[in-house]
Amino acid sequence: MHNPEQLTILITGATDGLGQRVATDLAGKGATLLLHGRDPDKGRRVLAKIREVTGNHRLYYFNADLASLAEVDRLAAAVGNSQTRLDVVVNNAGLGAGPDTQRRETSADGFELRFAVNYLAHFLLTRRLLPLLRLTAVQACEARVVNVASAAQRAIDFDDVMLEKHYDGMRAYSQSKLALVMFAFDLAEELAGTGVTVNALHPASLMDTKMVREWFGAPRTSVEEGANHVERLVVSDEFDGVTGTYFVQDQPSRAVEQAYDEKARQRLRELSLRWTEKKKQERP
Numbered sequence: 001m002h003n004p005e006q007l008t009i010l011i012t013g014a015t016d017g018l019g020q021r022v023a024t025d026l027a028g029k030g031a032t033l034l035l036h037g038r039d040p041d042k043g044r045r046v047l048a049k050i051r052e053v054t055g056n057h058r059l060y061y062f063n064a065d066l067a068s069l070a071e072v073d074r075l076a077a078a079v080g081n082s083q084t085r086l087d088v089v090v091n092n093a094g095l096g097a098g099p100d101t102q103r104r105e106t107s108a109d110g111f112e113l114r115f116a117v118n119y120l121a122h123f124l125l126t127r128r129l130l131p132l133l134r135l136t137a138v139q140a141c142e143a144r145v146v147n148v149a150s151a152a153q154r155a156i157d158f159d160d161v162m163l164e165k166h167y168d169g170m171r172a173y174s175q176s177k178l179a180l181v182m183f184a185f186d187l188a189e190e191l192a193g194t195g196v197t198v199n200a201l202h203p204a205s206l207m208d209t210k211m212v213r214e215w216f217g218a219p220r221t222s223v224e225e226g227a228n229h230v231e232r233l234v235v236s237d238e239f240d241g242v243t244g245t246y247f248v249q250d251q252p253s254r255a256v257e258q259a260y261d262e263k264a265r266q267r268l269r270e271l272s273l274r275w276t277e278k279k280k281q282e283r284p
């Protein structure tokens with residue numbers, strides 16, 4: 001990856017916190033930005049603000065509630081039908097443990113909400129966008145998927161993936177984030193040799209965002225710090241060809257052990273394919 005002005009970058013959850021900051025910085029460098037959000041009014045406001053601050057007019061807004069796989073499908077179709085290239089997908093949107101960490105919530109499709117939004121929606125979105133990413137990698141030599149995960153990770157209990165037996169918001173958040181790391185490793189293997197690289201990162205701890213303020217109260221780091229690490233993975237040529245890696249900020253690091261268990265990854269992949277395909281047939 002070299003000149004940001006030539007790149008088309010999709011960022012999920014670009015309407016607040018880390019995603020908005022990364023979008024603003026990359027727009028400032030001249031990239032074409034596809035900003036995703038779930039509230040059209042907020043999306044329009046954020047887009048107008050980024051345009052005003054950066055002077056960049058190649059900004060496009062896409063709306064989808066990631067708690068609905070039908071909306072994820074429509075988002076992927078809208079991006080795929082409107083773009084001739086897609087250099088980077090930043091899977092950033094996410095929910096924390098929630099204001100009431102003991103209250104289990106479900107998505108429109110009946111999945112545990114954090115698993116659905118933080119992981120399953122991004123699994124489906126990325127898979128739907130693979131044809132465009134692969135095409136871009138042929139034309140531009142490389143395309144990237146960057147999963148914004150977290151150092152908060154917890155092994156998935158395959159007997160209770162939807163946490164119906166033992167729910168806890170922190171556990172829900174942490175297993176969704178490990179799933180995102182496992183997806184990065186798995187997809188990187190699948191795409192080896194195609195020019196599409198897939199990595200995951202923990203951007204920074206307790207950044208000053210809505211999620212952290214709601215969940216922990218006092219933040220410990222700035223959004224800029226995390227954004228810098230995400231942006232490097234998105235554009236820096238030091239990561240050319242680097243794939244299947246979990247970073248803590250800019251350092252290759254070790255995720256929770258389950259991420260290296262091929263059988264666990266295969267199980268997660270098979271379940272995710274089944275859940276996303278099954279729901280597709282049932283969707284209106």
Ligand SMILES: NC(=O)c1ccc[n+]([C@@H]2O[C@H](COP(=O)([O-])OP(=O)(O)OC[C@H]3O[C@@H](n4cnc5c(N)ncnc54)[C@H](OP(=O)(O)O)[C@@H]3O)[C@@H](O)[C@H]2O)c1
Pocket residue numbers: 012013014015016017018019037038039042064065066067091092093094095117148149150151202203204205206207208209210211212
């Ligand atoms: N903050 C940290 O210290 C920290 C540390 C490690 C990892 N992370 C990760 O960084 C990413 C960004 O988090 P943040 O701290 O910037 O949080 P944030 O300020 O709360 O932003 C979250 C973004 O995700 C969007 N989102 C949430 N639920 C959605 C849904 N159902 N459909 C569509 N979009 C949805 C939000 O949309 P709205 O604008 O409409 O709310 C917002 O744009 C997350 O994946 C998080 O897990 C954060």
